[in-house]
Amino acid sequence: MTTIGAAREAITQRFEANFTATDRVFYQNEVAKPLATETWSRLVVSNEGTPTAGITLGPVGGRRFTRVARVLIQIWSPIRGGMAAVDALTQTARAVFEGVSFSGLRFFAADVRELETDGKHVGMIVDAPFDYEEQK
16 A cells, blocks of 8 residues: 555656666656757656545545556657657666556556657657555
């Protein structure tokens, strides 16, 4: 059992230990100012707008709520590298969370989508949903 704060910490630790493929990593609410020649990524843990999937009833302190959230990893590569470079980085990022469990978090299949270019970089996003139990 965990909280969203504890989940964020565990996710950040796993990401930092298992994903070193980009030149720079930015985190949620951090302003990204990468160089045009750098590959970079941004890690976001979001529980905004996701309903509780399951609830157990009982006395306060013993109720379990199954929370649903997601890890979003934006991957950016210089345009000169084309889509092959960003595709490879995306698959590496996807493998960090897809189908794994750790620290009370259970991850499911991760989706990958293209992002619009910023004029210097091409981008993809990995969307890795997970759930965890919170006790109240």
